[in-house]
Amino acid sequence: MKRIFKSEKPSFSPEDLKKSLDFDAMVKQTKTIKRIKFRKNLGIGGILVFSIVMLYLALFRNDKKTALKTETLLLKDEMRSTPINVYIWDSVKISTNDTTRIECGGGTYMLIPPGAFVAGSSDSVLVVYQFYQDWADILLNRIPMRYDSAGVRYNLVSDGMIQLYGFNEDGLVEINENIPIILTVPVTDASRGYNVYKLDTSTESWTYIGIPEVIEPTFEYGFTENLPEVENTDERKADIARLKRIKLEKPRQKNKEDFAFRIEFDRKDYPELAAYDELEFVSSDPGFNTDQFSKSWTDIQLTRKRGSKSYFVTLSNGIDRIQFEAQPVFSGNDYKKALKEFETKNKKLQKEIEEKLDELERLEAQNEAAIRARNKEVSRNSLKQLTAQNKVRRFRITSNGYWNLDYPIPIGFSFAKRIARPQYVSGEVVIQPLKGFLIMEGLRTYIEINPNNSFNINKNGSTRLLVMTSTDELYAVNKLELIPEDDGTYIFDMKKIEMEGKSVHEIKQSLGVQ
Amino acid sequence: MLSREAEVKQIEEAKKDPSKFGPIYEAYFHLIAGYVINRIHDFENAKDLIQEIFIKAMLHINKYQHRDVPFKFWLLRIARNELYNHVKKKEWTRVVQYNWDLLEEEIELENTLTEKQTNMLIAVLNDLNDADLEIIELRYFEKRSFAEVGEILQITENNAKVKTYRIIEKIKKELKK
Numbered sequence: 001m002k003r004i005f006k007s008e009k010p011s012f013s014p015e016d017l018k019k020s021l022d023f024d025a026m027v028k029q030t031k032t033i034k035r036i037k038f039r040k041n042l043g044i045g046g047i048l049v050f051s052i053v054m055l056y057l058a059l060f061r062n063d064k065k066t067a068l069k070t071e072t073l074l075l076k077d078e079m080r081s082t083p084i085n086v087y088i089w090d091s092v093k094i095s096t097n098d099t100t101r102i103e104c105g106g107g108t109y110m111l112i113p114p115g116a117f118v119a120g121s122s123d124s125v126l127v128v129y130q131f132y133q134d135w136a137d138i139l140l141n142r143i144p145m146r147y148d149s150a151g152v153r154y155n156l157v158s159d160g161m162i163q164l165y166g167f168n169e170d171g172l173v174e175i176n177e178n179i180p181i182i183l184t185v186p187v188t189d190a191s192r193g194y195n196v197y198k199l200d201t202s203t204e205s206w207t208y209i210g211i212p213e214v215i216e217p218t219f220e221y222g223f224t225e226n227l228p229e230v231e232n233t234d235e236r237k238a239d240i241a242r243l244k245r246i247k248l249e250k251p252r253q254k255n256k257e258d259f260a261f262r263i264e265f266d267r268k269d270y271p272e273l274a275a276y277d278e279l280e281f282v283s284s285d286p287g288f289n290t291d292q293f294s295k296s297w298t299d300i301q302l303t304r305k306r307g308s309k310s311y312f313v314t315l316s317n318g319i320d321r322i323q324f325e326a327q328p329v330f331s332g333n334d335y336k337k338a339l340k341e342f343e344t345k346n347k348k349l350q351k352e353i354e355e356k357l358d359e360l361e362r363l364e365a366q367n368e369a370a371i372r373a374r375n376k377e378v379s380r381n382s383l384k385q386l387t388a389q390n391k392v393r394r395f396r397i398t399s400n401g402y403w404n405l406d407y408p409i410p411i412g413f414s415f416a417k418r419i420a421r422p423q424y425v426s427g428e429v430v431i432q433p434l435k436g437f438l439i440m441e442g443l444r445t446y447i448e449i450n451p452n453n454s455f456n457i458n459k460n461g462s463t464r465l466l467v468m469t470s471t472d473e474l475y476a477v478n479k480l481e482l483i484p485e486d487d488g489t490y491i492f493d494m495k496k497i498e499m500e501g502k503s504v505h506e507i508k509q510s511l512g513v514q
Numbered sequence: 515m516l517s518r519e520a521e522v523k524q525i526e527e528a529k530k531d532p533s534k535f536g537p538i539y540e541a542y543f544h545l546i547a548g549y550v551i552n553r554i555h556d557f558e559n560a561k562d563l564i565q566e567i568f569i570k571a572m573l574h575i576n577k578y579q580h581r582d583v584p585f586k587f588w589l590l591r592i593a594r595n596e597l598y599n600h601v602k603k604k605e606w607t608r609v610v611q612y613n614w615d616l617l618e619e620e621i622e623l624e625n626t627l628t629e630k631q632t633n634m635l636i637a638v639l640n641d642l643n644d645a646d647l648e649i650i651e652l653r654y655f656e657k658r659s660f661a662e663v664g665e666i667l668q669i670t671e672n673n674a675k676v677k678t679y680r681i682i683e684k685i686k687k688e689l690k691k
Contacts, residue, residue: 001644002607005636009611010555014547017561023539026565030532030572233672240679350683357680364673371670 104131107186122168129164144204154408160185161404180396190390199402212393228370249309251338254329276334281326288324532572587665617654638688
């Protein structure tokens with residue numbers, strides 16, 4: 001890296017730069033990059049992989065509409081006719097040799113063990129996934145929710161759905177059935193009997209896989225009961241600061257110009273000066289005057305000045321008393337001796353600081369690791385709390401594709417009445433419901449519209465309904481005001497939700513979904 | 515500047531639609547541009563870099579979580595990564611824009627630096643590795659707090675302090691030679 005040190009600022013300012021930059025162009029470029037991001041993530045051979053993926057998805061979706069919407073890579077094909085912006089997929093490149101934990105939000109996480117993907121010699125796999133967190137995502141992504149069991153048709157609900165694929169340079173990689181990916185999902189209601197389903201994309205119906213494991217509060221995930229300690233380093237820091245404040249003064253060598261004088265003192269009282277035979281003192285104190293040496297003094301006292309290498313010299317003779325500050329000066333061998341002593345002491349001090357800093361750095365790193373571990377533990381503990389309430393389910397993902405966790409509701413509730421049918425204007429169908437989502441008395445279910453274009457609903461309940469029509473239009477009604485028909489059925493007015501050019505987020509906002 | 519509440523709202527909107535990033539761009543442009551032009555003195559390169567930083571921010575804003583780090587530091591971390599990537603890949607010249615005020619005080623120089631001492635100090639700084647020099651730059655030339663230095667470098671405030679003192683000791687030792 002070439003470095004230049006300069007004290008001058010550049011000739012241009014942030015304002016100059018701002019004038020020359022075009023934010024709209026950046027946004028445009030961001031959208032373009034998003035389009036190619038997936039290819040980029042795959043690295044070498046990315047374009048080839050991308051083509052394989054597209055082909056695979058086109059076949060796998062068993063849908064004639066293979067054209068992809070540019071900004072919504074891997075988007076399910078049944079969305080093609082509605083130009084809305086859906087989420088960009090999440091992708092994580094993982095090492096095939098390590099266990100990877102991927103957080104999907106809301107406490108849901110995937111554990112991908114080593115060897116989960118049949119990735120050949122690749123040491124990494126790109127995991128591309130979407131976790132569907134609410135009903136609007138599922139509805140707007142047009143995920144079919146039909147479930148047939150022994151000739152009985154059901155609508156599935158969802159309390160957690162994932163769509164996941166693994167890729168390497170050679171394209172889609174399968175999941176090893178014997179080393180499955182584990183998905184852990186906190187659910188909303190512990191009393192429900194949850195099931196796991198896998199979407200058969202060729203028939204667009206779900207297949208029952210089994211019952212998820214209820215995570216009992218045994219905390220086999222290695223919850224640490226004893227959180228790592230974070231050691232308080234304040235005292236150590238104060239100690240280092242104290243040592244750093246110590247300023248050892250270099251001994252002063254006597255100059256020819258110095259007015260130096262000797263003082264007789266008891267060497268036992270001043271061990272720091274005892275070793276020097278030729279010790280003299282000099283003074284730069286304004287109170288010091290060389291004339292004072294022409295007077296006779298009967299008493300001379302030497303006292304240390306606190307926190308320094310200076311001394312106070314006090315001279316008195318019964319009449320006068322003067323005091324001035326003086327510093328020892330060394331000459332000849334004394335200087336060499338004093339210098340050596342200073343260097344040894346200084347080295348010792350620096351070494352002590354260095355060792356304490358080393359120890360502090362080690363402790364800080366240890367503390368950082370402990371804080372990270374603690375934070376992780378806090379997040380695990382919230383999951384642990386849900387686990388204690390039996391709200392956590394876990395199941396194995398043994399193949400790529402869509403996996404759903406929840407239970408089926410039979411089409412035709414016993415308490416429901418038929419109320420909906422196509423709406424006509426001048427003999428033409430203007431609303432032909434195809435799929436819907438119903439929020440009803442706390443229940444959430446997807447509506448499979450019956451062949452006669454009607455569906456069942458509890459007209460007396462607190463009901464909210466969303467309907468996706470056969471022409472990719474979205475209609476919603478927040479409060480059903482049912483209008484009775486002569487044939488005993490009911491109709492109601494629905495509001496069309498404009499989707500064109502909007503993101504899923506905006507659509508969800510207009511529906512009042514957070 | 516955006517209020518904290520407005521910022522959170524704007525970030526959430528930008529996560530869904532990059533064109534909603536506009537107010538964030540306006541609020542943080544000077545912060546990022548300031549960081550860049552302290553290090554890159556070529557107008558075109560600085561412009562490219564700023565553009566890349568904001569594009570990267572828009573691309574990755576989905577991954578930003580309010581609880582992890584204040585948004586300005588999240589942006590500065592992107593700026594730092596992009597700076598090093600560009601300088602390395604494109605062999606740009608990296609400027610260290612110095613200002614001795616704080617450093618003089620820290621290394622306990624009694625008087626203002628003479629030209630000779632300045633050259634010596636530059637030589638000592640130039641011998642520091644990138645990571646150490648960056649700490650000096652953030653702390654003494656850009657006069658950032660230890661907390662800020664820590665946030666940008668993704669280390670704790672205390673670790674930033676310890677590292678800084680180590681580097682200062684190193685500089686002092688080198689200057690004494």
